Amino acid sequence: MKERFEKDLNKLKSEVERMAELALSMLVDSVESLKTLDVKMAENVISRKDSLADMDESIEEEALRMVAIYQPMAKDLRTIAAVLKMITYLYRIGRYGKDIAGMVKSLEGKGHIAKLVEIPYMANSVADMVRDAITAFKTENISLLNDFEERDDKLDSIRYSIFRECITYMMEDPRNITQCSYYIMIAKYLERCGDNACKMAEKIHFMVTGERIEIK
Amino acid sequence: MSKYAIEVENLNIYYGNNHVIKGINLKIPQKTVFAIMGPSGCGKSTMLRSFNRLLDLNKNARVTGSVRLFGRDIYAGDIDSVEVRREVGMVFQYPNPFPHLSIYDNIALGLKMNKLVKSAEELEGRIEWALKKAGLWEEVKHRLNDYPSGLSGGQRQRLVIARVIAMKPKVIMMDEPTANIDPVGSKKVEDLIFELKKDYTIVLVTHNPAQAARVSDYVAFIYLGxxxxxxxxxxxxxxxxxxxxxxxxxxxxx
Known part of the structure; x- marks a missing residue:
């Protein structure tokens, strides 16, 4: 019985890792397509949304089935609870990727007003946070989560600087407003993705130690 | 009066040279279900038996430390063990109604022997009350003179619980009360435990963590004594x- 549970649990956890890969690919590729305004790539990102939703649903179903069948306790229970929360955060992250990809299509004919530097930087930082969270989930090495608060603060301040910069551009020339309002939104989405990564970190910490922490 | 039904202090129990319970301290709040859980052979049943001095019957057993029942040390010199057992009722793993007595007499016996009722009416009233409390009245009211052999395992266990309740104890101890009962009967006994905690303190020994999780308010985990x-x-x-x-x-x- 225990072996069966362990086998199912490992499978469930690797499904979460797969979903994380998918969500991350959507986020990372959407920002990549934004840099070059590559509509084909953006459309490809959007097309992944159904698989994301399917995984969200199938993992939830499997987790509920395991609760019903095995009635897990203690760490086993915390792991399944963490999975149920994590898939929601991962789903959100993937969906933000899809939303950014949607903007690439609207921006297509317009071009960028400057070379994008901070947005890709933010996207990379968020992606690293999600990767570290997933590694911690897999290996239970929670020291990877120690600096999440700092990293999240940094994302917040970059978002703010993007906002300030965009305001300047918009005041300079109202024709910049369309692009700038997209940049502001994208920065907001990326910052939200950072929040989702932090929530994942909290759940993973609880899963491993049984103690709750609050990031920021 | 203490807000705890049972307070255990530095309890040690030995069977001969075998040290089975090792320096346990425990406080069991009143009117709660307190589960003692642990793998087989960890000493949980032995500890439970020390709470109503059942170990006195075992010449080989030795108890040190103190067990206070509502503030009174039951191992103090002037305490009558029979009186302790009247206050602390016990339900065992195997449903053990007296097979040669009717359902009615199973409950009546203890009441008569201890002269806890003054009249026939009171006796009848108390038996009905206990059976109702144990959730068995509706199922047996038309066959009170039948022998318990006609009852299911779950019903027999509830009859035993009724027998315990009839004595109006303060604490009810249950040692694996559903280990030999089918799932439907177990569920009824568990529901009953939940009901009974309104009036009694219940100490439940179980090696089934899921059951402890379902019915108890507090849990103690015992391992190797x-x-x-x-x-x-x-x-x-x-x-x-x-x-x-x-x-x-x-x-x-x-």
Missing amino acids: ELVETGETGKIFTAPGSKLTEKYLTGKLV
């Missing part, structure tokens, strides 16, 4: 403080 951890049920089953409890609950304790 030592108290590993005690606390609120919700906390222990989601995030226990001890690695050993964690292992036990996730089936990794070999």
